[in-house]
Amino acid sequence: MTSLRVRPVLAAVVVLAAVLAGFLLAPTDPTRPVSADVAARTINDKHVIAISVDGLNPRALKKLGRAGTPNLHRLIKDEGAGTVNARAQLELTITLPNHTSMVTGRRIKAGKGGHGVTWNDDTVTKTVQQAAGHDVDSVFTQVHAAGGTTAVYATKSKFWLFERSWPKAVDKNVIQVEKNGAVVKALRDDLATSPASFSFVHLGKPDQMGHKFGWMTPKYLRAVAKMDKLIGTIIAQVESSPSLRTSTVIVLTSDHGGVPGTKNHVWKKNREDYRVPFAIWGAGVDRADLYAINPHRAAPGRSRPNAKADPQPIRNGEVANVSLDILGVDAVPGSLWDAAQDLAWK
Ligand SMILES: [Zn+2]
Numbered sequence: 001m002t003s004l005r006v007r008p009v010l011a012a013v014v015v016l017a018a019v020l021a022g023f024l025l026a027p028t029d030p031t032r033p034v035s036a037d038v039a040a041r042t043i044n045d046k047h048v049i050a051i052s053v054d055g056l057n058p059r060a061l062k063k064l065g066r067a068g069t070p071n072l073h074r075l076i077k078d079e080g081a082g083t084v085n086a087r088a089q090l091e092l093t094i095t096l097p098n099h100t101s102m103v104t105g106r107r108i109k110a111g112k113g114g115h116g117v118t119w120n121d122d123t124v125t126k127t128v129q130q131a132a133g134h135d136v137d138s139v140f141t142q143v144h145a146a147g148g149t150t151a152v153y154a155t156k157s158k159f160w161l162f163e164r165s166w167p168k169a170v171d172k173n174v175i176q177v178e179k180n181g182a183v184v185k186a187l188r189d190d191l192a193t194s195p196a197s198f199s200f201v202h203l204g205k206p207d208q209m210g211h212k213f214g215w216m217t218p219k220y221l222r223a224v225a226k227m228d229k230l231i232g233t234i235i236a237q238v239e240s241s242p243s244l245r246t247s248t249v250i251v252l253t254s255d256h257g258g259v260p261g262t263k264n265h266v267w268k269k270n271r272e273d274y275r276v277p278f279a280i281w282g283a284g285v286d287r288a289d290l291y292a293i294n295p296h297r298a299a300p301g302r303s304r305p306n307a308k309a310d311p312q313p314i315r316n317g318e319v320a321n322v323s324l325d326i327l328g329v330d331a332v333p334g335s336l337w338d339a340a341q342d343l344a345w346k
Contacts (some may be wrong), residue, residue: 019281031233032192034074034241040195041146043248044328046283049199049234050251050319052102052140053227054095054156055207055265058277059256068225072234074113075252081288081345082279085299086183088108088256090307091092093265093273094120095207096158098255101317103138103162103200105335107307109324113336122158123293137332138162139198139320141170141171146329148197151190153183155204162200180205188237188269191244198323201234203227207258210265215258215272236334238282248281249326250346253316274304278314280345281321318343329342 007333015266053072061084066073076082089101091108100117101108110116116131128136140150140162151172152162163173172190175184180203187201207225238248254276258265265273278290291299291314302311319338323342324331332339 011145014140017022017224021040031237031242032188033272034192034237034244042195043143044325044326045247046246046327047197047199047244048251048326049201049203049238049248050102050253050323051101051203051223051231051234052316053206053231053254054202054211055215055258056227056254057260057272058275059216059257059260059272060206060221061277063216064221064228065259069228071228072252072277073236074196074235074344075231075250076279077287078275079287080252081283081285081290081293082252082277082281083290083299083314084277085291085301085345086253086276086278086316087269087304088274088276088316090268092118093256095255096120096161097247098150098316099159099202099245100161100317101315101337102126102253102255103140104128104136105137105139105320105332105337105339107317110272112270112307113334117161120158122156122160125164129163129325136165136231137334138166138169139152139200139227139323139332140166140265140318141196141287142320142324142329142332143327144169144171146327148327148329150204151187151196151199153187153199153204155180155183156191156202160200162274175229180227180230185234191234191237191248194249195244206261207265210258211263214261214263215265216260220258241306246283248253249280249285250277251319251323252281253277253319255316269304271302271304276316278316278318286346293340296340298340300338312337314343 107114205223215221259272322337
C-alpha cells in the first residue's frame with residue numbers, strides 16, 4: 001500500500017536527478033556561448049580553420065553516404081566549394097611531409113625548392129629549416145607578421161615539428177596523442193572565447209584505424225563517421241554565433257588516402273593513396289565544384305599529374321596560400337602551391 005504512494009515520488013526524484021545530471025554534464029549541447037567580441041581579434045574580419053582528416057580516402061564518403069557523413073558532405077558537396085579529386089604531394093603519400101606541405105605551400109623534395117621534411121615520426125628533432133637547409137616561412141609566420149594569431153590542434157606527437165620550427169609564430173599548440181575529441185573540444189573552447197585568426201586541426205583516427213585494421217574496413221569507416229561527427233560540432237560552434245558565422249571559413253583536406261584492404265598508404269603512385277578531398281566552406285562561400293570555378297586548375301581524372309603539368313590539379317599543399325588569401329595576407333615566400341593565390345574559393 002505505502003509503495004503506491006512512495007513510488008511516484010521516487011520516480012519523480014529519479015527523473016529530476018536524471019534531468020539535473022544531464023543538465024550539469026550537458027552532453028547534448030556541443031556548443032558553448034560565444035563572447036561578443038571574438039570577431040574583433042582577427043585580420044580581414046575572417047577566421048580560417050584548416051582541418052586535415054588523416055588518411056581520408058574519399059571512397060569512404062561514398063561508402064558511408066550522406067547519412068553516415070552528413071558534415072563532410074556539407075563541406076565538400078552540399079554547401080562548400082569542394083572536390084573529392086584533389087591530389088596529395090608527389091614525392092611521398094605519408095603524414096608529416098604532406099602536412100608540412102599544407103602549412104608551407106612547398107613540395108617535399110628540398111633539392112626542388114621543397115621543405116625537405118621526409119621523415120614521419122617524432123624521433124627526428126630537426127626543424128623544417130634544418131631539413132630544407134635554409135629559412136622556410138609558413139602560413140603561421142605570414143599570419144603572425146600580418147598581426148593575426150595562430151593555433152595548432154593535433155593528435156600525433158610528430159606535429160611538435162610546427163612549433164619547433166616556428167616557435168614565435170605558433171601562438172598556441174595543443175597536441176593530445178590519439179585524442180581527437182579532446183583537441184576538437186580545445187578548438188571549440190577557443191572559438192567561444194578567443195579564436196585564432198588561423199587554426200590548424202589534425203584528426204588522426206581514420207589513419208590509426210586504417211593501419212590497425214585496414215582501409216575501408218568497418219572499423220576504419222566507423223572512425224571516419226566519428227570524425228564527421230566531431231567536424232559537425234565545429235560547424236555547430238561556428239554557427240552558434242553571428243560573429244563567427246559571418247567571419248569563419250573552413251578549409252578541409254587530407255594528407256593521403258589508403259589502399260582498401262591493406263594497412264598502408266605508402267604507394268605514392270596508387271590512386272587510393274594520392275586522391276584526397278579539398279573543400280572550402282563558410283562565410284561568403286557558395287556551393288560549387290572546386291574545379292568548375294577554377295580554370296587555372298585541371299581535374300586530373302584518374303591520373304597523377306607531375307610537377308610540370310600545366311595546369312596543375314588542386315593539391316593539399318594549397319591549404320597555406322588559400323587560407324592566407326581568405327585572410328587577406330600575401331602568399332608564403334618561397335611557396336609553390338597556389339603561390340599566385342589564384343585558387344578561387346567563392
Ligand atoms: Zn598513416
